Amino acid sequence: VRLPVVSYALPALIAIGQVRHHFRKPRNPITRFIRNLAVKRSLKKLISIQPTNGGFLEAAPLTSFVTMSLAGMGLTDHPVVQKGLQFLLDSVRPDGSWPIDTNLATWTTTLSVNAIEG
Numbered sequence: 001v002r003l004p005v006v007s008y009a010l011p012a013l014i015a016i017g018q019v020r021h022h023f024r025k026p027r028n029p030i031t032r033f034i035r036n037l038a039v040k041r042s043l044k045k046l047i048s049i050q051p052t053n054g055g056f057l058e059a060a061p062l063t064s065f066v067t068m069s070l071a072g073m074g075l076t077d078h079p080v081v082q083k084g085l086q087f088l089l090d091s092v093r094p095d096g097s098w099p100i101d102t103n104l105a106t107w108t109t110t111l112s113v114n115a116i117e118g
Contacts, residue, residue: 011049018070021039046080054082066084
């Protein structure tokens with residue numbers, strides 16, 4: 001079963017988990033220790049799933065959410081934040097808005113082909 005939602009959700013879930021842990025650390029020392037171990041690992045995963053152009057799934061909303069989450073934690077120099085910012089700067093329209101998806105036609109065509117393929 002191919003679930004495109006999972007790939008869309010993963011960057012958001014990592015970002016929200018990072019923010020929650022950063023601002024609301026668990027009181028239980030064992031839980032806190034285990035989650036501290038997961039911080040670097042989940043950030044590495046985020047780096048590995050971020051495309052070279054910096055945009056998560058070519059989507060400004062998702063990319064901005066991840067970028068703002070990490071920047072809000074003080075990680076403004078983190079590679080994910082820097083690449084995300086560059087993607088957002090590169091994809092801004094002349095009127096100052098962003099497209100929901102940089103190439104929605106390609107995305108919908110891909111979904112159609114995948115549906116036909118079965």
